[in-house]
Amino acid sequence: MTQSRDDDRRAPAAKGPGPAAAIVDAAFRLFNEFGYDETSVDDIASAAGVSRSSFFRLFGSKEMVIFPDHDAILAAVEERLAASTQKSAILAVSDAVRVVLFHYIAEGPLARRRYQLTSTVPALRERELISGSRYQQLFRQYISAWGDGTEESERRGELMAAAVVAAHNRVLRRWLREECEDPHMEIDQAMAQVNALFAPPPATTPAAPGAIVVVRTDQDLEAVAEQLRSL
Amino acid sequence: MTQSRDDDRRAPAAKGPGPAAAIVDAAFRLFNEFGYDETSVDDIASAAGVSRSSFFRLFGSKEMVIFPDHDAILAAVEERLAASTQKSAILAVSDAVRVVLFHYIAEGPLARRRYQLTSTVPALRERELISGSRYQQLFRQYISAWGDGTEESERRGELMAAAVVAAHNRVLRRWLREECEDPHMEIDQAMAQVNALFAPPPATTPAAPGAIVVVRTDQDLEAVAEQLRSL
């Protein structure tokens, strides 16, 4: 896995030289120049110096050139969520969201080029939506598991998962549009907002500046800390 | 809408006799018998006694045979949302959600047949997801407009729209699976839950610096202090 060299055949998203990277480069270049629909797979393959067959062998479809490693991110999210219990649930969710967000941010300009495509090509926007729903499904699954089995609890899990993904998407989209200077801060705020919504109603007395805030909590300190961090 | 005769040419989803209805019937029958991927458009067209051309003229794509009138529902939702202001916002959202839900429920067995397909054929599930996101976008747009323009308010709109759609989807899915006896009641409960989450942020003024935070916990003060220090 971690062996070096140009063994990126297993990791099409890698940056090093290799057929996969050449294909990605050619694809983004042609998409930007001529448009997504106007660029055929044959165009990409020949521009990258590989055969059509190899293209479909490496990326299963034309759309997948744009979205390289969703499966890997999804696995990372699941890993983070799995390493958690009720007590650290809120923290786990926030962490998992950060995993996703900062993965994209780490891509830098590539992520923005992708956004330029997804925001103009309906087929790609839809593909992105679908992968987003897989995150939501994953979050829902874990959040639900942390609750009791009542319908209200299940519904709460569903709503919270939707909110979590929406919060992430908003921050990410703002960053992609360069409307967001500090994504760390914004994702913290956004997740704090989510947690404030879904945490058990903390009997917040309207507080004048300098007032005493009493937090009734059955939660563990991590949860409290998460909320405080947002103030 | 309710006029009789066979003037369903403008309404492909209508039930009366006519080419569109024949196509829908043939499509569902063949999909159920042989599977979605195994049924070609030619199969459907010839089974319905029309030409391939007519099929694509009436429904733009193979997937659209399954989802007839999303645009109409979307328009109905928008109509309901548009007829509302901040004061009646919560009611408008709940009403709009009910419009969608009961539209599907009114379809009765057809909706359940569709569900059987969408829950087994990935391409159709994705198509459904996408139309769901259009509802979400619509709700977000209106809910955001009801707020002040702050980022927190915008985010709240985004989260609430996501939650609203998620709540609807949950109730609808339960009804489709026949796990839900009284969809009226369930959607009311679900929307009440959404409103309870999003409605009145009970004036939670962020505590000014120097506020006192009281945490009830089993842990001793040293542990608490240590945790807080790490914020």
Added chain:
DNA sequence: CAATGGATGATACTCAGTTTCATGACCGAG
């Protein structure tokens, strides 16, 4: 050297969706 296995390329095929053109039914005007 021979054999094996993995990666690649070439080719042909299916099918969705688009475009173009021809046909035929209906309809009002002369």
Added chain:
DNA sequence: CTCGGTCATGAAACTGAGTATCATCCATTG
């Protein structure tokens, strides 16, 4: 009745994505 229009339909060819098959090449290994 006939001409000239429109509109729904059908027919056929075309593009392009995705799949399957087979041949080839190359590197390792015995």
